[in-house]
Amino acid sequence: MGQQVLNGIFLGSIYALFAVGYTLVFGVLDILNLAHQAVFMLAAFIALALVADAHLSLWVALPAAVLAGGLIGIVLERLAFRPLRGRADSNISGLISSLAVATVFEAIALEIFGPDISRFPQGTFPDRVIHLGSATASLLQLCIVGISVVLMAALTFLLARTRLGRQIRAVAESPRAARILGVNIDRAIALAFFLSSALGGAAGVLFGLAFNSISPDVGRGVELKGLAVIILGGMGSIPGAVIAGFALGLVEVFTVAHLGSSFRDVVSFAVLFFVLIARPRGLLGRAAAREA
């Protein structure tokens, strides 16, 4: 029982970390960025290359890959989203342009890294098991939960307390009003993409470390769950994404424990479905009706 709670928290922290970056862009632009999973994947490969080929320490590679993820996010915004700004159908066309860029990213990864599953070299992270009562967790798992919480807290602080964060929130609220107030919208959005993709990149590296599996399609597995999490949490709500991430992790684990694993994803999507019916804007979604 205690073990399953730990399993759920661990799984949930991965979902949450993937989702907070995702929901940031969603909150600012009202656009689902289907390339988020590709940034997740590319950052994991970049960290892998730095550790395995350049023989750097993980503690150098992780921040470097996170930074690279953020930069890829800026490129992504220029390529797929900025040209669409102001177009009436930008939410659907943005979905498609981001999908196109994701395809290009995946092709590039396939070309450079090949289709096989790669992993970080043995011993990149100390292999230690920690006993918590009757349950066990690895040091890596605990670190991942810790890093996730720190990154999510940092993002929340950044958005709430800094000038840049306030600008991003102003753009999310109303681009027109933000412009009148003198906010450089292009810059604020680029920054949102940088933060979003950096977090996505961090999630990718941690995922690759935790599960020893990095491949060009690794992001596909988390994409749909991440989507479920940000919708469950409520449009653009960072705390919502965190809560929903952990909630989904726990729901999945307890479905496995009590109903059987074949029902796991059915239950996840059924929960998503019924939460939306009951609370059309998600758990912590803003009440103000904005048509997406």
Next chain:
Amino acid sequence: MGDLLLAYQSLFAFVGINALLALSVYATLCCGQLSLANAGFMAIGAYTGALITLRAPAVPFIAVLAAAAVAPAVIAVPLGLPVLRLRGVFLAIATVGFGEVVRLFFVNWDYTNGAMGLVAIPQRTSLWTIALALAVTLYVLGRLRGSRFGYALEAIHEDETAARTMGIYTTGHKLAMLVLGAAIAGLAGGLEAHFTFMVAPNGYGFGRVVEMLVQAVVGGTVAFYGPVVGAAFLTVLPEVLREVGARMGLAPGPFRLLLNGAILLAVILYLPNGLVSLPAVLRRRVRRPA
């Protein structure tokens, strides 16, 4: 020449089937609703049709196809009533959830062999069956344009709240289009199942419905035939790229994926109204320098 036609006849069939699927997404898109339940509807149609053919081979094909279209349409009603209250991406994700539940149902259903699916389905679909189904669907959607019902849909597309205050029964109209879309997707599923000899749950995931949406939007949703253009373009493109790659002496590989993505991006950025607007855009370009 005959052989060449034979070599690509399946490609024509897939153009037709994908066109139907893109139209099924267009059906809800044209009243402003982004519903992504269609891979699930397609799965229901495909399995319904396949099961009838395998268990009762005497049933005529037209009846099998009718069942493939009706089954998802019937399910669309109780799905649509609660779901269509949702807007935008929330509707999209709720319907994605429905589609995943349908796929997982077939993954877990032993009667249809789970992941292995149903195999050895007799090939009953021919090119002209697909062409006929496409023609009928286009006729129905074309007739909607310009009709009273069609104007109501356009009004809902423009502004749902205003449409409701004008006295348009928005829920009914939206539901009707969801059901129509479900029927078209189910029909396409039934046709495909009897063309590809097999059905399996993996063919009906999230990726499939995204593909349908992409084809509809790339073709252009300003005209009812836009999705057909988009489906034709995006279905033929990988095969054209295969040919290009072979001519350039490239081994098959990721470059096809790469070009596919890049061309998709170019179309969506430079042709906001889809491929159907290409002639108008070209005309404008030509006129300007003159």
Next chain:
Amino acid sequence: MSLRRKWSLSLVLFLLAAACKDKGAQAPGPGGGAANAGGAVFGAAISITGAAASYGAQQRAGIQAAVDEVNSGGQAKVSVIVEDDASTKEQGITVFQKLINRDKVSAIIGPTLSNTASAADPLAQQAKVPVLAISNTAATGITDIGNYIWRDSLTEAQVIPGAFKKAQEKLHFKTAGVLYGNDDVFTKAGYDVMQKALQDLGVKVLGTQTFAKPDRDYNAQLTELTAAKPDVLVVSALADNASAIVAQARQRGWTGPILGGNGFNSPAFIKNAGGAAEGVMVGTSWNSLSQEPANQKFLAAMKKAGVNPDQFSAQAYTGVIILAEAIKQSGGKTGREDIEAGLAKIKDLDTPLGKFSFTPGRDAQHEPSVQQVKDGKFQLVQ
């Protein structure tokens, strides 16, 4: 705005150029469509992109090595047109029709996935073009399509029961916990056979859990399974999932034996699972340790190509060897009917898989083996 658009377009073009240039450097593959002058032309429909790309890469390497091998032998000249089916049944069908009607190949190797095979093989059967499946393991829907469909990959039903029997003799287990991927044909087919094999051996199954192919976290399932304290853990998974499952089971404190299916038999499994792979026992259709000359030749060829071979490349390699033998059997003739007749005559052919024959139902027949991971390597269990 238009300036920015130009900027973004040029970036796309740059990426394209970069990727294409890279590709061009290593272009001389079996692809390209240009057939050798003279000799037999075969087609191969394999998954080079999409979900099954990692198997497709192994298969392409195996095919290439075998083509070189056959052509250097001088008895028969063969070339293989390799096409990518993108792991989808639609492109699989399109590729089959292109190979049959345009390239007029004598026979087709593939496709990678069983689902694609059930969709595309009937077309070859209708056109009377022999198909040699090299990785399809589904029990039904492949060779029962018709008399032109052959395969050199053993089905799980031919490998698992014997392997489990041998494992029970060594390990004396009476109870088992079972974990399998239920959304994939390969692993689901494996599970069906495993379940029956365990039943036949009188092993009590204490718990059964499933996962989906994209999953990477199996802690919840493993916690449930290990809590029931079975004697052995039985896993049906592809190499992608297998290494993570084994690693996480060990992390959960599972020290007991683990039995795997065909999908485990990959060097990538040991590489990715690391020390956790120790003691894992697998039934396999390809014995990588075989000292037979045919296998040693294969291993040398793969080493030269810089590919770490697994059963997928071994079976693909064997596929070309079998087709070349079929040409020989029919007196050097390379028509479709000649190949078909030649295939029927093949008996006890030396291949990397062992002495190879076809069953009357055109399925593969050769000796499977049981291997166990010891000191970071697969070792044969006698």
